[in-house]
Amino acid sequence: MEQLHVETPSRSYPVYIGEGIRHQAVRLLEPVLKGKSRVLIFSDANVASLYGDEVKAALEAFHPVSFFSIEAGESSKSLEGYEKGLTACMEEHLDRQSVIIALGGGVIGDLAGFVAATYMRGIAFVQMPTTLLAQDSSVGGKTGINHPLGKNLIGAFYQPEAVIYDTETLVSLPDKEWRSGFAEMIKHAYIKDPEFLAWLKENVQSVDAMKKDTLRRFLKRSIAIKADIVKEDEKESGVRAFLNFGHTLGHALEKVSGYGDMTHGEAVAAGMIFSMKLSNYLQLSDWNIKEEASWLEKLGYDVEAPSAFSPAELMEAIKNDKKVQAGELAFVLVESPGRPFLQKVRESDVLDLLTEMKKGGVKYD
Known part of the structure; x- marks a missing residue:
């Protein structure tokens, strides 16, 4: 496993890169999850069917874990998708001590990150990218959604608490x-x-x-x-x-x-x-x-x-x-x-x- 450290004025956080490391999520995220109340895994329908159950099972042994899935694709990175994400946070009774885990590609990372940045004025979130494209979007704290008039016009700079990049998940990519x-x-x-x-x-x-x-x-x-x-x-x-x-x-x-x-x-x-x-x-x-x-x-x-x-x-x-x-x-x-x-x-x-x-x-x- 490789490890990098990202330093920014607002937050410093680790980036873990390696094969199969999603199975080590509990250990790697221990500093993030310590003292937290709930976990919401935010994913899309495609990724959820591949990795959702195993990530949820690994985490729920230590924390109450719920799952939210949205339709795959850029169309979900919208005001409607954002509203659905916020609604899921409310329905799952997330509080300020909760954590959102973005399990998916760039769309999920951007959308879940923006939900985390704005729900209750900001709660913790973790990036678990599953695409090669997300190697760029999962690092740096850019979160947001599209508007019919332009891409990424609505959003916030909001850094994750950690990034877990399991390269094994890339095998399923077209x-x-x-x-x-x-x-x-x-x-x-x-x-x-x-x-x-x-x-x-x-x-x-x-x-x-x-x-x-x-x-x-x-x-x-x-x-x-x-x-x-x-x-x-x-x-x-x-x-x-x-x-x-x-x-x-x-x-x-x-x-x-x-x-x-x-x-x-x-x-x-x-x-x-x-x-x-x-x-x-x-x-x-x-x-x-x-x-x-x-x-x-x-x-x-x-x-x-x-x-x-x-x-x-x-x-x-x-x-x-x-x-x-x-x-x-x-x-x-x-x-x-x-x-x-x-x-x-x-x-x-x-x-x-x-x-x-x-x-x-x-x-x-």
Whole structure:
């Protein structure tokens, strides 16, 4: 088992990574559960059928444990899903000494974390991620839900008490979900660690390669990068904004494609390539787009996904993104691996680039 420690101004907490460690949840969570009154396991229907009973059985030997399950998928990360979660807390008589355990992927982690952050003005919660994508979302304390007008517009910074990352749960993931999570690892490498990026490019040329025994190595490195950034900037007033590389267009793609048709990571991968094109277009970098896109396409990402949608519709979604500053578009761009920066961009430049992509141009410019 590997262990990392995340330090933030509001809370410090351990991250445990290893195979089968969900079975050690009682021991690992002893400091968190000590003196607590009740536990509510918050999950979705898919994960609940795989791991819900065993996690519940392990914990209820020591604490009163109840279970809440919601429909799987991004659509549950909504005002309606949030209300259902709060209702479950009330119906199960959770008090301020209770703990919520988020057992599932990024949707469950974000939703359960937001419920924990706001129920009775904040109760303890633990992340137990079961997807590769959640290696990013389970660390750092971003919680929240979507609104029909935009992704993650409602939420709170609220750190967990601990993260238990059982890599054995990743076995059940379809290839699409492996790609989704791996895109966030790629993002971490682009913005912070050129050596890690080079290692990934050399060692991961297919989805099958993501699943090899080296998984724990790059999982730990990816989480460490995220932890270092969060330690420096917990509430995204500075360098933490760089974690949004690929996300401005990525969130727009998720919205216009209908929240769920395109995974978060697939959208982010396309968003990273678009950001490289944009920085080249603005003469702020000199990316070899063909080379970068070729690697991502080999892994199964559709980096030309923006060309399938209306530029005007994408533009409208981008303008509703939470990263817009005083009405101006702000993109995280990367001059070269490890050298990110935040750039205000004219709407006309973004629209021109999206329009050229729609026409089939600037594919590798």
